[in-house]
Amino acid sequence: MALAQDEADDAAVTEEAVQADPAPFAGMGTAYWTVNTDVSVEPENVWMLDLSNGGRVAIRLKPEWAPEHVERIKTLTQQGFYDGVIFHRVIDSFMAQSGDPTGTGRGGSELPDLKAEFNRVPHLRGTVSMARMGNSEDSANSQFFIVFYPTMAIDGKYTVFGRVISGMDKVDAITRGEPPANPTRIVQASLASQNKAPPATSAPAPGAEITADMLNNAASGSDE
Structure with missing residues (x-):
């Protein structure tokens, strides 16, 4: 069952609140959930997303958190699976979801x-x-989401496999909507180790071919 918008709003907290209440991190060394922001370190574990809004987003993949999920992302990326895929579900103050080639x-x-690889x-x-x-x-396949703000209500319910290390401002600029009227698109997905340059021109995404009715009909079968 998908997380409702009002539940997401209740779960969203500020960075200051997280720092003020360390309870969710009790017993967890910070070395476990912090990430290296240097793209040149282990480039085979840095996922690059070139977006149609003209930005490049770098995501640190963490095999120690979710090895099978990281391997799936790498496999699909090397197949070109994510190229051209839209962000079909983008909720303000919550998250941006992509990874579905049908856009529904x-x-x-x-x-x-x-199989789920839930972690702390x-x-x-x-x-x-x-x-x-x-x-x-155990139904994760190719779709993923990037969190705009801390949302502790979904901890332990979805497999975390990485974190944005650069280009978060471009994530913030992803067009909102379910679906967006003019969705942001992944122009090119690659691993940093592939040394792919950003596309010369990130063409604007075309008008959405996916209607709200299609999303509503799909809602009963789709989670985060």
Whole structure:
């Protein structure tokens, strides 16, 4: 069942609140959930997303958090799966979701669904987690979401596999909507180790072909 907007609003807290209340991190060494922001370090674990809004986003993949999910992201990226895919569900003050080639929230890759790899990493700003289909914990496939603001209510319910290390301002600029009228698109996805240059021109995304009715019909079968 998808997290409702009002529940997401209740769960969203400020960075200051997180620092003031360390309870969610009790017993967890900070070395576990902090990330290296240097793109040149372990470039095979840095996911680059070139967006149609003209920005490049770098995401640190963390195999120690979720090895199978990280491997899935790498495999699909190397296949070119994410190139051209839109952000089909973008909720202000919550998250931006992508990874469905159909743009409806119901699609995925031809690879089998993944078993959940829930971990203790909190959903802080910039956290990247795998979305699920339906109510099954083991239904993640290709869809993912990037968190705009800390949202602790979903900790332990979705598999965290990375965090944005640069370009968060470009994530903030992703067009809102369910679906957006003119969705932001992933022009090119790559690993830093592939040394792919950003596309010469990030063409504006075309008008959405996905209607609100299509999303509403899909809602019963799609989770985060």
